Amino acid sequence: MPSRSAGRLLHGLGLLAVFAVTVFPTYWMVSSSFKTQSDLLASPPVWLFTPTLANYADVFADQKVVNAVVNSLIVAVFSTGLSVLLGTPAAFALARYDFRGKSDLWFWFISNRFVSPIVLALPIYILARNLGLLDTHLVLILVYITFILPIVIWIATDQFRSIPKELEEAARLEGASQFAIFWRIYLPLGLPGIAVSAIFGFIFSWNELLYALVLTRRDVQTAPVVATSFMSGYELPWGKIMATGTVIVLPVTIFALLVSRHMVRGLTMGATK
Amino acid sequence: MSYLRLERIEKRFGPVSIIRGVDIAAEKGEFVVFVGPSGCGKSTLLRMIAGLEEVSGGDVYIDGARVTQTEPAKRQVSMVFQSYALFPHMSVRENIAFGLKMAKVPRAEIDRQVAEAARILQMEPLLDRRPRQLSGGQRQRVAIGRAIVRHPKLFLFDEPLSNLDAELRAQMRVEIARLHRELGVTMVYVTHDQVEAMTLADRIVVLRGGVVEQIGAPQDLYDRPANTFVAGFIGSPKMNFLKGRLESADAAGVTVGHPALAAPLRVARHGTAAALVPGAEVTLGLRPEHLALEGGGARIGLTADLSESLGGSTLIHGQTRTGETVSLQVPGRRMLGKGETFSVGFDPAQAYLFDADGRAL
Numbered sequence: 001m002p003s004r005s006a007g008r009l010l011h012g013l014g015l016l017a018v019f020a021v022t023v024f025p026t027y028w029m030v031s032s033s034f035k036t037q038s039d040l041l042a043s044p045p046v047w048l049f050t051p052t053l054a055n056y057a058d059v060f061a062d063q064k065v066v067n068a069v070v071n072s073l074i075v076a077v078f079s080t081g082l083s084v085l086l087g088t089p090a091a092f093a094l095a096r097y098d099f100r101g102k103s104d105l106w107f108w109f110i111s112n113r114f115v116s117p118i119v120l121a122l123p124i125y126i127l128a129r130n131l132g133l134l135d136t137h138l139v140l141i142l143v144y145i146t147f148i149l150p151i152v153i154w155i156a157t158d159q160f161r162s163i164p165k166e167l168e169e170a171a172r173l174e175g176a177s178q179f180a181i182f183w184r185i186y187l188p189l190g191l192p193g194i195a196v197s198a199i200f201g202f203i204f205s206w207n208e209l210l211y212a213l214v215l216t217r218r219d220v221q222t223a224p225v226v227a228t229s230f231m232s233g234y235e236l237p238w239g240k241i242m243a244t245g246t247v248i249v250l251p252v253t254i255f256a257l258l259v260s261r262h263m264v265r266g267l268t269m270g271a272t273k
Numbered sequence: 274m275s276y277l278r279l280e281r282i283e284k285r286f287g288p289v290s291i292i293r294g295v296d297i298a299a300e301k302g303e304f305v306v307f308v309g310p311s312g313c314g315k316s317t318l319l320r321m322i323a324g325l326e327e328v329s330g331g332d333v334y335i336d337g338a339r340v341t342q343t344e345p346a347k348r349q350v351s352m353v354f355q356s357y358a359l360f361p362h363m364s365v366r367e368n369i370a371f372g373l374k375m376a377k378v379p380r381a382e383i384d385r386q387v388a389e390a391a392r393i394l395q396m397e398p399l400l401d402r403r404p405r406q407l408s409g410g411q412r413q414r415v416a417i418g419r420a421i422v423r424h425p426k427l428f429l430f431d432e433p434l435s436n437l438d439a440e441l442r443a444q445m446r447v448e449i450a451r452l453h454r455e456l457g458v459t460m461v462y463v464t465h466d467q468v469e470a471m472t473l474a475d476r477i478v479v480l481r482g483g484v485v486e487q488i489g490a491p492q493d494l495y496d497r498p499a500n501t502f503v504a505g506f507i508g509s510p511k512m513n514f515l516k517g518r519l520e521s522a523d524a525a526g527v528t529v530g531h532p533a534l535a536a537p538l539r540v541a542r543h544g545t546a547a548a549l550v551p552g553a554e555v556t557l558g559l560r561p562e563h564l565a566l567e568g569g570g571a572r573i574g575l576t577a578d579l580s581e582s583l584g585g586s587t588l589i590h591g592q593t594r595t596g597e598t599v600s601l602q603v604p605g606r607r608m609l610g611k612g613e614t615f616s617v618g619f620d621p622a623q624a625y626l627f628d629a630d631g632r633a634l
Binding site: 164166167169170171172173174175176177180184185188189 | 362
């Protein structure tokens with residue numbers, strides 16, 4: 001059937017286009033990080049080359065890059081961790097209790113994200129300066145929590161709502177306290193959603209550039225800030241930029257892979273018929 | 274004083290009344306079944322005993338103590354849910370041990386109790402499995418296991434068998450009856466299935482629209498239903514109802530006429546309904562299993578509609594001259610063709626009579 005094979009061809013071409021747009025830049029970044037400067041600047045581009053680790057040696061010799069990765073890790077781990085710690089009990093309350101102002105609170109969490117980050121950059125800068133928090137890990141962690149916490153609350157609330165109410169009732173009858181119900185029933189069963197929100201949060205704080213640029217100077221520059229700092233000379237060290245990029249992407253990828261094990265669907269299967 | 278007592282229990286959701294003044298008492302060790310059509314409030318009533326639902330009016334007493342405002346956990350009741358409500362991330366062992374762990378029972382004692390429950394329910398090989406690795410019947414067993422380890426004062430079952438297939442349901446029914454006999458505890462069981470109610474109950478509570486229609490032993494409800502609702506609900510196949518006229522009445526009995534009856538029917542009175550006026554409308558109730566093709570002291574003329582063979586017996590549906598449907602169950606295979614006329618006989622002593630409001634006469 002010609003129409004069917006034509007359909008397949010279009011399907012294949014579409015996939016190829018998506019693949020090229022999504023995967024090729026990553027491939028180019030990683031492969032470029034193993035090239036020498038002359039291979040990098042060659043025109044037409046070289047596809048086969050002798051790989052070199054010189055760029056990575058350069059990157060890790062640069063204390064600034066190493067510090068930046070450490071700073072990024074500290075900020076991402078704490079902002080994500082604290083958001084999960086604060087967000088999951090809030091989500092439990094939103095999912096299972098009725099209280100005054102519940103829907104307003106819910107809307108407030110969503111509406112937080114309506115505001116463009118740049119609008120708040122200046123007020124937050126002034127606030128941080130007056131509090132003496134500029135160029136500290138704390139200020140970035142606090143700012144990032146305001147972004148990540150709503151994500152955690154949305155996703156976890158939705159996840160908690162999908163847990164059958166009978167499980168909570170059964171636990172109550174068995175003598176479980178509210179905290180035990182949250183800790184022993186909701187948290188383990190909500191893990192897939194919590195993992196997703198943690199991944200989003202981690203990626204957000206790892207990649208965030210605007211506030212990191214505005215609120216840090218030298219001591220706590222994060223990886224994205226340092227990556228941009230290479231782009232200011234007369235000669236662009238492409239190899240080093242690409243190697244830094246690869247180093248920056250790596251931790252997020254590893255984190256996402258580790259956490260995604262918990263994203264198994266159908267975890268609640270078998271609870272109720 | 275009764276072991277479980279519900280006094281003038283009411284439940285309202287805003288302006289809507291779900292339970293309207295229910296009084297029920299159960300003795301220690303009794304098996305009480307709440308039965309009724311969906312929406313009659315039987316599950317709500319059970320949940321109020323458990324404390325999962327707030328009571329809008331009236332009081333709940335368990336073992337002499339008023340528990341109306343008591344936390345569910347402190348009422349010492351266990352509940353088996355229709356959906357089982359097993360914790361999916363825990364093994365069978367952890368599911369059963371959950372309540373004991375919450376009560377901070379020592380580890381060795383928990384192990385002993387779990388082993389005991391597993392023995393009673395014959396599920397020792399399943400202890401390390403997860404709920405999703407179990408069949409419906411096995412999950413049900415775990416849910417029961419979780420209920421019995423805590424040695425509650427009261428067992429509550431909320432339609433526990435309705436998710437099972439017919440064969441397994443019959444099997445679990447027997448098992449629940451055995452469990453009740455072995456443990457000797459008070460059980461309250463909710464179902465919409467009158468067969469479960471008849472076979473399991475020491476006493477049945479028939480509910481409709483949030484009020485108790487009748488309370489009694491299964492045989493009493495079958496023999497002396499208080500009204501047409503109970504009469505129609507208890508017994509399978511359902512009782513036949515024929516609208517007739519009262520011809521005469523005295524202290525011992527009444528005489529009823531119906532176009533399908535060969536001769537007016539003389540029936541003894543069970544109920545204590547008020548004055549009976551000749552000419553008043555009455556409802557004659559006849560159970561399908563009490564009708565026969567041959568014999569009987571009274572006869573009704575019918576036109577055959579449909580015959581269903583059940584293997585060992587046949588269910589025949591027919592119509593009277595007045596268009597009322599009458600079903601009867603007869604032994605053997607007696608297939609009647611549509612439109613065939615026939616007559617059925619019955620013993621007048623087995624006929625039921627109800628007044629125009631449906632109350633037993």
